[in-house]
Amino acid sequence: MAESLPTSMQTVQRIATILRCFTEAESDLGVMQISRQTGLHKSTTSRLLSALRQEGFVEKSAETGKYRLGLSLVNLAGVVLEKQNLRQAAQEYLKSLAEITQETINISILDGDECINIETVRSPKSIRYAGQLGRRTPLHCTSTGKVLLTYMRPEQRQRILSLPLHAYTQNTITDPISLRVAFADVCEKGYAISNEEFEEGLVAVASPIYDRSGEVIAALSISGPTYRMDSNTRAEFVTPLTDAAQMISRQLGYVVSY
Amino acid sequence: MAESLPTSMQTVQRIATILRCFTEAESDLGVMQISRQTGLHKSTTSRLLSALRQEGFVEKSAETGKYRLGLSLVNLAGVVLEKQNLRQAAQEYLKSLAEITQETINISILDGDECINIETVRSPKSIRYAGQLGRRTPLHCTSTGKVLLTYMRPEQRQRILSLPLHAYTQNTITDPISLRVAFADVCEKGYAISNEEFEEGLVAVASPIYDRSGEVIAALSISGPTYRMDSNTRAEFVTPLTDAAQMISRQLGYVVSY
DNA sequence: AACACTGTTTCACTTATCGCAACACCCAAT
DNA sequence: ATTGGGTGTTGCGATAAGTGAAACAGTGTT
Numbered sequence: 001m002a003e004s005l006p007t008s009m010q011t012v013q014r015i016a017t018i019l020r021c022f023t024e025a026e027s028d029l030g031v032m033q034i035s036r037q038t039g040l041h042k043s044t045t046s047r048l049l050s051a052l053r054q055e056g057f058v059e060k061s062a063e064t065g066k067y068r069l070g071l072s073l074v075n076l077a078g079v080v081l082e083k084q085n086l087r088q089a090a091q092e093y094l095k096s097l098a099e100i101t102q103e104t105i106n107i108s109i110l111d112g113d114e115c116i117n118i119e120t121v122r123s124p125k126s127i128r129y130a131g132q133l134g135r136r137t138p139l140h141c142t143s144t145g146k147v148l149l150t151y152m153r154p155e156q157r158q159r160i161l162s163l164p165l166h167a168y169t170q171n172t173i174t175d176p177i178s179l180r181v182a183f184a185d186v187c188e189k190g191y192a193i194s195n196e197e198f199e200e201g202l203v204a205v206a207s208p209i210y211d212r213s214g215e216v217i218a219a220l221s222i223s224g225p226t227y228r229m230d231s232n233t234r235a236e237f238v239t240p241l242t243d244a245a246q247m248i249s250r251q252l253g254y255v256v257s258y
Numbered sequence: 259m260a261e262s263l264p265t266s267m268q269t270v271q272r273i274a275t276i277l278r279c280f281t282e283a284e285s286d287l288g289v290m291q292i293s294r295q296t297g298l299h300k301s302t303t304s305r306l307l308s309a310l311r312q313e314g315f316v317e318k319s320a321e322t323g324k325y326r327l328g329l330s331l332v333n334l335a336g337v338v339l340e341k342q343n344l345r346q347a348a349q350e351y352l353k354s355l356a357e358i359t360q361e362t363i364n365i366s367i368l369d370g371d372e373c374i375n376i377e378t379v380r381s382p383k384s385i386r387y388a389g390q391l392g393r394r395t396p397l398h399c400t401s402t403g404k405v406l407l408t409y410m411r412p413e414q415r416q417r418i419l420s421l422p423l424h425a426y427t428q429n430t431i432t433d434p435i436s437l438r439v440a441f442a443d444v445c446e447k448g449y450a451i452s453n454e455e456f457e458e459g460l461v462a463v464a465s466p467i468y469d470r471s472g473e474v475i476a477a478l479s480i481s482g483p484t485y486r487m488d489s490n491t492r493a494e495f496v497t498p499l500t501d502a503a504q505m506i507s508r509q510l511g512y513v514v515s516y
Numbered sequence: 517a518a519c520a521c522t523g524t525t526t527c528a529c530t531t532a533t534c535g536c537a538a539c540a541c542c543c544a545a546t
Numbered sequence: 547a548t549t550g551g552g553t554g555t556t557g558c559g560a561t562a563a564g565t566g567a568a569a570c571a572g573t574g575t576t
Contacts (some may be wrong), residue, residue: 001283007305007308007309007312007524007525008308008309008312009305009306009309009563009564010268010307010562010563010564011273011532011533011564012269012273012309012310012312012313012315012534013309013312013313015269015270015273015313016313016314016330019334020333020334022337023337024337024341027340027341028555028557030553031553031554031555032552032553035463040341041534041535041536042319042535042553042554042555043533043534043536043554043556044533044535045539045553045554046268046554046555046556047265047533047534047555047556048267048270049267049272050264050266050555051264051265051266051267051271052270053264054264054270054271055270055271055273055274056274056369056370057270057274057546065553065554068338068341069334069335069337069338069341071276071336071369071374071392072339073331073334073335073338074335074338074374074376074391074392075374075392075393075394076277076278076280076327076331076333076335076392077327077332077334077335077336077391077392078335078390078391078392078393079280079281079282079285079327079392080326080327080328080329080331081332081391081392082282082285082390082391083326083327087401088380091380092382095353111314111329112314113382116329116332116333116405117336118329118332121467122346122349123349124349132336132340133332133335133336133339134332134333134334134335134337134339134341135336136333136359137332155547165463188269227263242504251292255333265555265556266535267532268531268532268533268564269532269533269563269564287520287523288522288523289523290521290523299566299567300522300523300524300566300567301524301525301563301565301566301567302564302565302566303523304523304524304525305524305525305564305565306564323522323573325522458537463536480525517576518575518576519574519575519576520574520575520576521572521573521574521575522571522572522573522574523571523572523573524569524570524571524572525552525568525569525570525571526567526568526569526570527566527567527568527569528566528567529564529566530561530563530564530565531551531561531562531563531564531565531566532559532561532562532563532564532565533553533561533563533564534559534560534561534562534563535558535559535560535561536557536559536560536567536576537556537557537558538555538556538558539554539556539557540550540553540554540555540556540557541553541554541555542551542552542553542554542558542576543550543552543553544549544550544551544552544570545550545551545576546547546548546550546551
């Protein structure tokens with residue numbers, strides 16, 4: 001039953017390394033920048049980028065001559081997202097939740113040892129959590145991550161908790177035992193909180209989304225700045241949040257059994 | 259000044275070919291299916307998929323053993339989309355436009371000789387245009403495409419119109435001269451219509467979005483089934499549509515000069 | 517049980533890719 | 547203008563990386 005480690009290929013690895021150089025902060029990169037960052041020879045880098053360009057995975061700015069990620073990626077991602085009928089089921093509930101809370105709403109699913117945002121509605125306010133589609137965040141210190149951890153298969157959770165848990169802020173819980181207490185809390189209350197555990201000034205609450213088989217497949221969250229997400233406000237948000245999560249779950253065929 | 263054709267690489271081409279096999283309709287594929295579709299040897303296909311899996315570009319279903327596109331693509335696409343501050347500027351106007359029209363709203367930008375959806379809000383109705391993020395559509399027979407063509411650099415438009423224009427439906431305009439008349443009409447009225455020119459039963463109206471430099475960089479559209487998008491309804495939609503497009507343009511720094 | 521089918525892996529071959537080096541280019545400073 | 551430090555692209559021979567045939571291991575069907 002041991003999963004055979006998939007065989008890799010040099011070129012695929014290199015492509016991945018190159019593409020991952022591009023971030024929101026550094027979205028336009030030159031050949032040399034990428035070459036240095038990846039350790040690849042500059043001619044190799046140049047040719048790989050050129051080939052990637054041909055396929056639309058990157059684009060080249062006409063003015064600066066720098067490369068950036070291309071729209072073919074959006075095209076492919078669209079296929080992935082379309083498959084998540086979760087997103088479609090969620091749409092209307094997200095809208096109303098966004099309306100009520102005026103904060104940023106996210107849906108995250110598990111992706112390896114992290115969670116990844118597959119749907120985002122941003123708060124209309126100028127100070128807001130800038131949820132980003134496709135963004136990966138850690139599990140142990142985010143509201144969505146805690147939800148996913150709580151309902152995860154025990155052996156998988158065990159494995160993740162045994163990894164070194166990075167302390168992003170002073171509030172980050174890095175002690176597995178305290179985390180287990182938190183999970184029990186999530187189970188009981190039906191929602192998780194991250195109180196500046198991932199980023200200073202950022203508070204979020206999240207609730208699980210179930211599919212028809214009763215598995216937790218995603219987490220729905222409300223994220224905002226600490227000063228707007230005080231305990232009173234959070235208390236107000238909990239019902240709409242859990243309601244929305246429940247409605248979405250029902251859309252997916254989940255039936256409350258008892 | 260002649261753009262040198264970018265050099266390609268076999269592996270990159272193959273990767274692209276493989277990834278493009280996956281569609282909404284055929285989202286889960288086995289090695290043999292892909293092998294047949296691409297003409298690649300099955301061992302090659304198997305190894306490439308295995309390597310792509312290692313990088314998260316594809317995933318492998320534990321039950322069926324089939325492959326599907328992976329979340330790393332969403333991750334990368336997120337970076338691309340984040341760069342489009344257009345999407346952020348548009349958000350609130352999209353919401354209200356969706357509210358008013360109850361039809362599917364899209365924002366498309368130019369991508370080579372096609373347009374690509376970078377933002378989609380779906381109609382709440384069950385019969386609706388299923389706009390899909392990242393979906394590519396032709397230019398000459400869609401409302402957004404016509405808008406983009408209308409305001410495109412003349413030589414580029416010339417080139418595209420000189421290509422064979424596929425007749426998707428009986429209504430598709432494939433004659434460059436008639437199309438030019440249509441462009442003049444778009445210029446004058448400030449919006450474009452596609453009346454079942456791309457798909458039977460699908461009608462859409464679109465209006466241009468300008469950036470601070472006064473260039474048309476995107477098109478905003480309302481799409482719905484013919485029976486709901488009759489000429490009266492379309493007339494009602496035009497003002498909200500052009501208003502929204504204008505507001506978004508302003509958000510991007512566009513100033514109406516005269 | 518034999519069969520048809522899929523997906524993975526081994527292995528010797530060969531070709532696609534690499535890294536060097538040379539080149540072309542841009543700009544800033546002399 | 548001339549040099550110099552930087553970038554990005556491209557020939558070329560060497561070679562390592564990827565290939566395809568075939569064998570193997572599963573899975574389900576008749």
